[in-house]
Amino acid sequence: MRVESAQRQRGEDRQVHLVIVGGGATGVELAAELRDAGNLVSGYGLTHFDARNDMVITVVEGGPRLLGPLPERVSAAARESLQRRGIAVETDCRIAQVTDTDVVTADGRRLRSDLCVWAAGISAPSWLGELGLPTNKAGQLEVDGCLRTPDPHILAMGDCAAAPRGDGEGIVPARAQAAHQQAEYLARRIGDLLQGVTPADEPFKYREHGSLVSLGTSSGVGSLMGGLRDRSLFVSGSLARLMYMSLHLMHHKVILGIGRTISVALGRLLLRRAHPRVKLH
C-alpha cells in the first residue's frame, strides 16, 4: 500500500498526494474523512508516517467556492475547516487531464497525484437519451410541473428527472430529499389514476429543508431552512455532526421502522468499540 511504503521513504518521497476533483458535498466530506483516516493510520504502527505532512490532500473545485449550491457562510466555514486540517483547497480551477502521476489544470499547472478521486458530478444513464424523449445536458428527462414526460405513459422523478422546482428558480436538485418528496407526490397521483380519478393538475413544489455536510468523525457544517423563505439557520461543529447522524438514522427509520433502527444504532455503537476505524490491507 502507498502509505505503508511511503513511511519507509524520506523527505518529499514520503508524501502521498491525493487530489479530489469536485468541491461539492461528496468531495468535501471525502477530504475530511481521508484526513481523519490518515491520522488514524499512524496509530496502527506506521509511526514514521505523519499524516498532516505526509498525506497531501487537495480539493480542486471548478466554481468560485466549495459547496456551490449552499449558502456562502456554509461554504466559507467548510473551506476554513478543511484548511485548518491542512487540506489545500483550489477554487476556480478546472481539471483538463488526469494522468497516472498528475492532474493537469486547464491553465497548464501539474498537481502531483498518487490517487485522484473524481467527485465532480455525474450524468444520467445514456439509455435515457435513447427513449426519444427530451433530455437536458446532464441527460435527465425533462418533465413538466406534474413530473410528466411528453409520453403520457412515462413519469419521471428523482435524479433522472429535470423537473421545475415550482418556485421559478430552476430545476429540482438531484438530492435525496427531492426524490423523497417527488415519490410522495407521485404516489398520490398514481393512487388517483389507479382508482380511475383524474389527478388534480396541482404541480409538484420542491421544499428545501436544508443541507448538512459531514466534516470527518466529529464535525460538520450546514444550514437548516426555517418556515420562511430565504431564512436559514447556520449550524456547525459537533452539533451539525450530531444532526447529520440523526438524519442518517431517520432515513433508516423510514425503511426499517423504529425498532430495527434502534438495533442498528446500538449495534454500530458497540461494534465501534471493538472494530478498527480503518482497515489496512
Ligand SMILES: Cc1cc2nc3c(=O)[nH]c(=O)nc-3n(C[C@H](O)[C@H](O)[C@H](O)COP(=O)(O)OP(=O)(O)OC[C@H]3O[C@@H](n4cnc5c(N)ncnc54)[C@H](O)[C@@H]3O)c2cc1C
Ligand atoms: C456519493 C453520494 C453522496 C450523496 N449524498 C447525499 C446527501 O448527503 N444528501 C442528499 O440529499 N443526497 C445525497 N446524494 C444524492 C442522492 O443519493 C440522490 O439524489 C438520491 O439517491 C436520488 O434518488 P433516486 O431514487 O432518484 O436515485 P437512486 O437512489 O440512484 O436510485 C436509482 C436506482 O435505480 C437503479 N437502476 C439504475 N438503472 C437501472 C435500470 N436500468 N434498471 C433497473 N434499475 C436501475 C439503481 O441501481 C438504483 O438502485 C448523494 C449521492 C451520491 C452519489
